[in-house]
Every structure is written in structure tokens, then in C-alpha cells.
Amino acid sequence: MTPLLSVEKLHKAFGALKVTDDISLDARAGELHAIIGPNGAGKTTLVAQLSGQLHPDGGRILYDGQDITALDMAGRVQLGLARSFQITSVLPGFTVLENVALAVQARSGSSFRFFRSAAAEAGLNEPALDFLRQVGLEARTEVLARNLSHGEQRQLEIAVALATEPRLLLLDEPFAGTGRQDGAVLLSLLESLKRRLTIVLIEHDMHAVFRLADRVSVLVYGRIIATGTPADVRANPEVRAAYLGEEEAGVGA
Amino acid sequence: MSDAAARRPRRSGLGLPTRHMVAGALFVLLAALPFIATAIGDPFLVVVFTRILVFAIAALSLDLILGYGALVSFGHAAYIGLGAYCVGILSRHGVTDLGVHLAAAIGLSAIFATVTGAIALRTRGVYFIMITLAFGQMAYFFFVSFAAYGGDDGMSLAQRSTVFGSDLLRDSTTLFYLTLAILVGFYVVASALVGSRFGRVISGTRENALRMQAIGFRPFRYQLVAFVIAGCMAAVAGVLLANQAMFVSPAYMSWHRSGELIVMVILGGIGTLIGGVVGAFVVLLLEEWLAVFTTHWRMGLGIVLILVVFFSPGGVSGLVQRLFGGNR
Numbered sequence: 001m002t003p004l005l006s007v008e009k010l011h012k013a014f015g016a017l018k019v020t021d022d023i024s025l026d027a028r029a030g031e032l033h034a035i036i037g038p039n040g041a042g043k044t045t046l047v048a049q050l051s052g053q054l055h056p057d058g059g060r061i062l063y064d065g066q067d068i069t070a071l072d073m074a075g076r077v078q079l080g081l082a083r084s085f086q087i088t089s090v091l092p093g094f095t096v097l098e099n100v101a102l103a104v105q106a107r108s109g110s111s112f113r114f115f116r117s118a119a120a121e122a123g124l125n126e127p128a129l130d131f132l133r134q135v136g137l138e139a140r141t142e143v144l145a146r147n148l149s150h151g152e153q154r155q156l157e158i159a160v161a162l163a164t165e166p167r168l169l170l171l172d173e174p175f176a177g178t179g180r181q182d183g184a185v186l187l188s189l190l191e192s193l194k195r196r197l198t199i200v201l202i203e204h205d206m207h208a209v210f211r212l213a214d215r216v217s218v219l220v221y222g223r224i225i226a227t228g229t230p231a232d233v234r235a236n237p238e239v240r241a242a243y244l245g246e247e248e249a250g251v252g253a
Numbered sequence: 254m255s256d257a258a259a260r261r262p263r264r265s266g267l268g269l270p271t272r273h274m275v276a277g278a279l280f281v282l283l284a285a286l287p288f289i290a291t292a293i294g295d296p297f298l299v300v301v302f303t304r305i306l307v308f309a310i311a312a313l314s315l316d317l318i319l320g321y322g323a324l325v326s327f328g329h330a331a332y333i334g335l336g337a338y339c340v341g342i343l344s345r346h347g348v349t350d351l352g353v354h355l356a357a358a359i360g361l362s363a364i365f366a367t368v369t370g371a372i373a374l375r376t377r378g379v380y381f382i383m384i385t386l387a388f389g390q391m392a393y394f395f396f397v398s399f400a401a402y403g404g405d406d407g408m409s410l411a412q413r414s415t416v417f418g419s420d421l422l423r424d425s426t427t428l429f430y431l432t433l434a435i436l437v438g439f440y441v442v443a444s445a446l447v448g449s450r451f452g453r454v455i456s457g458t459r460e461n462a463l464r465m466q467a468i469g470f471r472p473f474r475y476q477l478v479a480f481v482i483a484g485c486m487a488a489v490a491g492v493l494l495a496n497q498a499m500f501v502s503p504a505y506m507s508w509h510r511s512g513e514l515i516v517m518v519i520l521g522g523i524g525t526l527i528g529g530v531v532g533a534f535v536v537l538l539l540e541e542w543l544a545v546f547t548t549h550w551r552m553g554l555g556i557v558l559i560l561v562v563f564f565s566p567g568g569v570s571g572l573v574q575r576l577f578g579g580n581r
Contacts (some may be wrong), residue, residue: 006418053466066479074469074471077466077469078469083464083467085464090461090464091460092461094457098453101453103469105450105453105454111470114451114452115442116450117449118448119451130303161467163468
């Protein structure tokens with residue numbers, strides 16, 4: 001079976017610093033592939049290239065067999081490749097419902113409609129409410145996004161990504177900055193999305209990753225040093241040296 | 254859900270229903286103005302207020318892109334000038350019909366806005382300001398050096414635009430009502446626009462352009478259309494200004510004028526539509542009254558602007574909402 005997403009020999013350098021160094025990886029339809037790595041490993045740069053925010057210096061990105069390397073972010077989203085942001089990136093002055101309704105609008109009909117009130121369009125609000133139910137924010141629809149708690153903003157971020165009706169979801173450190181309680185909510189949310197969608201999860205939080213992932217790749221200094229099942233990766237001595245040892249000795253996630 | 258809707262926090266400035274009520278009240282008052290002017294024996298008021306309404310139209314159009322799109326155009330007066338010159342130049346060649354003047358003004362500024370907007374919208378923030386300023390100044394200097402049509406001195410009009418061959422607009426009161434009707438019409442159109450799907454894309458891009466791309470929008474084309482719509486509205490103001498003053502001059506499009514339009518929007522309350530209208534009233538009435546006392550009236554305006562920015566970030570219309578409780 002051909003993978004939904006495959007990355008071939010991706011390169012990106014900022015000056016002399018190789019942030020993405022010959023990365024090849026894939027995500028099979030329906031799997032959750034986690035990419036972990038310590039700070040500065042080049043995780044966010046990789047997401048930026050997969051989502052179309054940054055263009056790689058070399059290599060190819062194939063989505064569903066199609067070369068999307070030159071496609072911009074909006075074009076990739078229209079093909080079904082949605083992303084969330086590490087630093088929460090919602091529309092702060094829009095309500096929760098409006099945030100999601102706008103994402104629904106992006107894929108349902110033209111937005112060159114100048115007169116009818118968008119707020120009164122049931123075709124936007126009802127699907128939006130549906131996505132908010134899925135992430136558990138249905139009681140917060142009329143709150144301005146800027147007034148949500150950090151954890152709620154992460155939930156909103158996922159509702160917005162879901163509203164673009166993706167086949168592949170790219171999650172950039174969804175657990176960053178979440179507390180224990182928010183983290184648990186998020187974890188069960190991601191568990192409910194698993195299998196429905198193909199997910200590429202970029203994460204620093206080891207605990208969540210090993211519970212969720214079908215496969216894990218380890219990114220260190222711009223290179224993938226190992227790929228395999230969580231158990232394989234955990235047992236890999238190179239990974240332990242580069243990452244896990246430090247993690248266990250240090251913060252103890 | 255209805256309970257939640259009732260508690261719904263509003264965005265900056267006036268909430269929708271209050272804002273429309275204030276606008277409605279203002280428009281009704283204005284409609285009565287010619288009668289008041291006659292009653293108090295000061296017919297010149299109608300002339301003064303026609304000019305204010307013209308700038309209210311221009312400020313309203315600027316607020317559409319400045320308030321809702323965060324596109325700080327520092328060349329918006331160029332469109333007033335383009336509209337005014339369409340009247341001046343066409344009339345000089347014997348084409349006096351208002352419909353033709355409006356069509357030419359809208360068509361010409363649509364082209365100018367599309368070309369300059371397509372370039373300016375490649376940039377953000379202060380660069381966008383500088384590029385719109387540069388294009389505005391280019392238009393200004395084009396007409397300054399256009400000797401055939403008066404150059405620096407501008408040109409007087411022999412008559413106002415005609416409507417289907419009749420000189421209806423010779424009567425200042427008729428021109429006043431035409432200007433008011435266009436302002437009300439534009440206010441209604443702009444209000445619908447900002448609440449539409451299109452309007453949501455524009456405000457969403459103001460909030461977070463990257464997020465908009467991440468949900469599948471390419472904001473550029475929407476911003477460009479908004480930029481063109483605002484330019485065309487300002488050009489209509491220019492057609493009216495030429496008729497009101499019976500004079501056309503490059504001074505209409507200088508960067509001072511563009512700056513004044515921004516001041517009007519900020520003073521009145523950014524992103525409220527009616528704010529630009531209120532701002533035009535405040536600035537031009539201050540000019541009218543303060544200029545009687547001192548040639549340094551702009552200092553007075555400066556002080557008012559500073560006070561408003563510090564004490565009422567929602568502008569004058571935001572202040573009105575706070576005084577009257579708004580719609581919480």
C-alpha cells in the first residue's frame with residue numbers, strides 16, 4: 001500500500017546550519033506516526049515544510065501519490081492536509097464558533113459573497129458546532145477565542161483543523177504548555193481521532209507519544225536516527241543516548 | 254444557547270445594534286439639516302455639511318480596509334482626486350453627465366487600485382503604508398504637472414454635473430441630499446459587507462493571516478478586492494467633492510489629505526464604519542470653528558486626537574457607547 005504522505009530526502013539549511021538533513025519518512029493511511037526530538041532538533045522546521053509554510057532546499061513531498069513540494073499552504077489544506085500550530089494560533093478577536101465556521105467556510109462554496117450575513121448561515125454554524133462537540137467545546141461557542149484557557153485554545157485549534165476536513169492531520173507539539181488536566185483531555189481527544197485520520201504528531205512530550213503512536217521516528221540535529229514501534233524505539237541504544245537518557249535523568253517526563 | 258448569545262462579548266467600539274441606531278439617528282438628523290439651516294437663516298450650513306458628508310464617505314471607505322483589514326492605506330486621498338478629475342476633465346470636453354462621471358471615476362480607480370494594491374499587498378505593516386503613500390504621491394505629482402488641466406493651480410468647473418441633461422445639482426440642497434443618500438447607501442452596503450463571508454475573510458486575515466492560510470484561504474485576492482471596493486467608494490466621494498467645490502485641484506490627493514482621512518477614522522472609532530463618519534464631522538467642524546479663532550487650529554485638533562487615543566481607544570463612537578451603556 002502506498003503511504004498517504006511520503007517525504008523523500010528533504011533538505012533545508014539556514015546558512016551553514018542544516019536544520020533538515022536528508023529526512024525521509026512516511027505516514028501510512030490511518031496510522032499515527034509520531035516524530036519526537038529534543039529542543040532544537042528541527043521539529044518545527046519540518047512541520048513548516050510539510051505544511052507548505054517553508055520551502056525545502058531539496059527533496060520531495062508526496063501526498064496521496066501527488067508531488068506537493070511546490071504547493072502553498074492553502075493548496076495543501078484544500079487537498080486535505082491540515083495542521084495545528086505549536087504556538088496557539090487562533091483568531092483571537094473571533095468567537096469560538098466563528099473560528100470554526102470560518103474554516104468550514106473555506107471549503108464550502110465561494111467566499112466572494114458580499115451581502116448575506118455569514119453569522120446567520122446555518123450551513124456554516126451547524127457543521128462548526130458539530131466539530132466543537134467533537135473536541136468538547138460546545139458550551140463555549142460564544143466566547144472570544146482570546147478569553148479561552150490555554151488548554152481550551154488547544155482544543156479549538158484541533159476543532160479548526162478538523163473543520164477543514166483533512167485526511168492527514170499534522171500536529172505540532174499539541175501538548176506544549178498544557179498542564180496535567182488539559183493534557184489528559186487532549187490525549188483522549190487524540191485517541192478518539194486515531195484511525196479516523198492519518199496523524200503525524202510532532203511532540204516533545206514522550207509520555208503522550210508512546211501511548212498514542214503506532215510508529216515513532218526520532219529526530220536529532222535535523223536527522224532521523226531511528227524509526228519503529230514505540231517499543232523498538234525505546235529499546236534503541238542510539239536513541240537512549242541521544243534523547244531518552246537525557247530525558248529520564250533530567251525532567252523525568 | 255440564547256443565554257450564551259445574550260452574554261456574548263462585543264468587539265471593539267460599538268456593538269452592532271447600538272451602532273446602527275446611532276447611525277440611523279445621525280442620518281435622520283442630517284436629513285433635517287436643510288430645514289434647520291433655513292430656519293436659523295444660515296443656508297451656508299448646507300454647503301459646509303455637504304463637504305463634511307463627502308469626507309465622511311471617504312473616511313467610511315477607508316475604515317472598510319483600515320478598520321476591518323488592518324490595511325493602513327496612506328494614499329487613500331488619491332481616489333478622491335481621481336474621482337474629482339474625472340468630473341473636471343470630462344466636463345472640460347463637454348461630457349457633463351453625472352452617470353458618465355461616476356462610471357469613469359469608478360472604472361479608473363478600480364484600475365488604479367488593482368495595480369497599486371496588487372503591488373502594495375505583497376508587503377505588510379510599515380512597508381504597505383510607504384508603498385500606498387508612494388503611489389498616492391505619484392498620482393498627486395502626475396496632476397501637478399498636468400498643465401493642460403490646470404497643473405498645480407487646479408481647474409474651475411463651469412457647471413456641476415448634469416443628471417440626464419438637467420442641472421438639478423445646481424441647487425445646493427439637492428446636492429446635499431444626493432451626497433447624504435450615497436453616504437447612507439454606502440453605509441448599508443459596507444455594513445452588509447463586513448458581516449458577509451467576504452468580510453469574515455478580511456477580518457480573519459487582520460487577526461491572523463497565517464491561520465487563514467492554514468485553513469485553506471489565500472488572503473491576497475480578498476484583500477485586493479476590498480482595496481478596490483474602498484478605492485471606488487472614495488472616488489465617488491471625489492466626484493461629489495468636485496461638484497460641491499466646483500473646483501478640482503491636486504491638493505485633494507496630497508498625502509496630507511490621506512493622513513487626515515486616517516485621523517478621521519481613528520478619531521471616530523476604528524472598525525465601526527460609523528466611526529469614520531463621526532470622525533469626518535469632528536475634524537471638519539473643528540477646522541471650521543477653530544479656524545475662526547486661530548490659524549493654528551491644527552494644534553487644537555492634535556490635542557483632541559491625543560486625548561481620544563489615550564482616554565477612549567474606541568474613538569468618539571466608543572465614548573458614546575460607554576456613556577449610553579451600549580448593548581451589554
